Amino acid sequence: MKFQIEDVTVYFPYDNIYPEQYAYMLELKRALDAKGHCLLEMPTGTGKTIALLSLITSYVLSKPHAPLKLLYCTRTVHEMEKTLAELKLLHEYQIRHLGPAAKILALGLSSRKNLCVNPRVLAAENRDSVDAGCRKLTASWVRALAAENPSVRTCEFFEQYERAGSAAVLPPGVYTLQDLRIFGKEKGWCPYYLARHMVQFANVVVYSYQYLLDPKVAGIISKEMQKESVVVFDEAHNIDNVCIEALSVSVRRQTIEGARRNLHRMSQEIDKFKATDAGRLRAEYNRLVEGLALRGDLPATDAWLANPALPDDILKEAVPGNIRRAEHFLQVLRRLVQYLEGRLDTENVEKEGPVAFVTSILNHAGIDQKTLKFCFDRLHSLMMTLEITDTDEFLHIQTICDFATLVGTYARGFSIIIEPFDERMPHIPDPVLQLCCHDASLAIRPVFERFQSVVITSGTLSPIDLYPRLLNFNPVVSRSFTMSLTRDCICPMVLTRGSDQLPVSTKFDMRSDLGVVRNYGRLLLEMASVVPDGIVCFFVSYSYMDGIVNTWNETGILKEIMQHKLVFIETQDVVETTLALDNYRKACDCGRGAIFFSVARGKVAEGIDFDRHYGRLVIMFGVPFQYTLSKILLARLEYLRDTFQIKEGDFLTFDALRQAAQCVGRVIRSKADYGMMIFADKRYSRHDKRSKLPSWILSHLHDAHLNLSTDMALHTAREFLRKMAQPYDKTGGSTGRKTLLSQEDLEKMVEGSLVDSLF
């Protein structure tokens, strides 16, 4: 359908639209007009993706004199594929209505592992080996050698792509990763480099968060993106954690040993070069003297990592004299590695700020701050000069140099924490030195400053006013939407006690209490006998899940549960978990019924949907707080308290509840779906915890469903399931309040300007 929002004609590829999709598009348009950033929270299963894509592409079409580029960021490759599929549908619809003027180029970009079509390279096992394999065939010196010596192997796809030159373009259309691979195979061109090149000219680019937030990757891919762009971060409730991880480095004993090996190898290479081709090392030295740290315009295949510091913070100066010669640089690195090894040998936990750490490096190893800052650039230049292609072997020394550069560049917002062993296993020595970033706004600052509009959207962004403080930006629009439903298809319940009226919780002091474990077991048993098809259970951590399942097994509750439904469990191994999920779905399909045990911060909670009969009930056992004794977390909380005046308790609760909301949101994917959610912990009945749940859950949480015991929850569940099994009218026309609007309904609504009164 086609409709007007103020001055923009929106092309929407479906015949019906939900009122909240319309309201979402209205707010989004206002943010785009204001050329500012916005935060929008809309519940899962309401068609957020298509609303975003449809409005932004229609906005661009309606203003042809000011073309905007859309950079859509997703968290996983699977989400990328889903988004591109929706975009394809939308694109076909727009072409049908507007003709060929509406053609755009849209593509997805991912790592070489997902885009390479060279069978030899693709056979490597992990992402780093695939990257190294590609470099072995495409590095500029390898290609130069191959020009003279035909027996040197190169990648035929890349060679043909280079030969095609400016004719190597993608015709307009929407390309998923699969489409790119097929196109590449057909033409004999390398899909990865083609995509990287075409990203500059495309109208819509879909890639993962790292390509914009992690400076090491963003420096290569997103450096040239134009300012007139709209950036969308989808499923962005954990964006502050992503920003923090992008700027954090950790160094272990293996890293130190590996770095030593790398240094040894590099010095051997240098000796070899001195004997055969001393001219090259001399050329590098001259270049550094003249003040060019990097080799300027590098061919695309040679730029594999950019500086880990943010672009504005990289010093644009000449490399200091004491590391210009290759041997001197290696000596500096050796001293640094020695110093770090010495620090790792400590017996107590130590915490320092970056400035103190840099001073102590100066005192003990004689390396000053400026030298540290240049470590990364110098290493990169040296590796290019020595023509090292198997970069996956050299990851350790790269980590050390990342560490050095970050420690030298930033004075605030970081801490160095050295732990001799993991708190939970005090007998096993496992020293680790961590450079922890505490300030989430650092990594995302360049994105906010550079691009015209940034949209942060998710289903669980509560409380919404915390995000502008954490990420340090000012949104022009910040709204939270609720779902319009014909019938109450969600039934959240807060369960605080067992049938014996004893309170249940996963609070640390109550965890091993046998009464609590028994009550949780009985809750699951009763629910398994009342709820058909699939049930999903989330626990607060792997260790807690192990403990409680063991106890259930010993007391025989697990056996009784298994008589009603089959039980599957998530482990830390990806292959096992995938197998378990597969079998879980099979069991639900054939009527046997199944229960899935999962962990609140695991892979399953982040990405897997349990819609329709795969998830009729989700039980959140406890409140998923982070491990509160972790030193990193404590350091971060202290920083938040000092800088942003956010109380520790508030932040921990906010983090726990956003995780809980994300877990329970897995069961509803569309409005025809229905499911129950049980929050099983006495702490949920407190107002400060409950109020942090997103509004679309809170609006269905009636007072009668608070503070339930197991038998009351059972009764509520039975009634709810019976009611939901009755047939119902999807559009809600009969009850008066329409939830699925057709074109005429929409026009009438706009005329009557009912929109504001609805939300």
Next chain:
Amino acid sequence: MGKLECSGDASLQNALELVLGYLNQIPSYGHREVLILYSALSTCDPGDLMETIQKCKKSKIRCSVIGLAAEMFICKHLSQETGGTYAVALDESHLKELVLEHAPPPPAIAEYATANLIKMGFPQRAAESAVAICTCHEEARIGGGYTCPRCKVRVCELPTECRICGLTLISSPHLARSYHHLFPIVPFDEVSQTPQNVSSHGFSSDCFGCQQSLLSQGNKPGLSVTCPKCKQHFCLDCDIYIHESLHNCPGCESFRHSNSTATR
């Protein structure tokens, strides 16, 4: 029935396999239906239930399920694949309603009801004084039964299959009644009450069924319906009577050379 006990887990596949065994013996022109009352929330099957469902679909067995606890995906899938219905009862009276909804037979589906010549017998009622050994009870009975036209044995009730010669015995009212359910009469269309209808279209002012005036007080046309085939007008009372009791449209029947050859 009192001796039947159950134990163990419910199994949909075993039930369907049993049903398949029985219903496969019914000739293809007959309706094959099964109604499952299911209160369990899972099914514990010895093999692949999806295969059994496909077998039912191929044998044209219409499976309907009435659930007593909650909605199960497999029951919904079963009823959707085979063309049946699935409902969950809210309470006792709702359960009674749902079960009774299955009493009238469903309309025949055109592809399934291929035309066939079927041999049937229409037995005469025996005289009151005739004595014969009836085949169903295997004892002597006096009067009040039917005689099979082919082998002349006595049967007590109709419709039935003759035990001796295998002929399907039926009486004509039974056949007529089943025809009403298998090929139901189409719903009539409402007629708009604009006055121009009165002058054009040859609007008659009387109901074709009961000959009463269709105009309400003051010569304004009242509510009426019309049969889409014969285009005759009927009042609302006749409409209810035709659809619920008569199962035949008087307008269509009264046309001697009717163009509405088949309501199929």
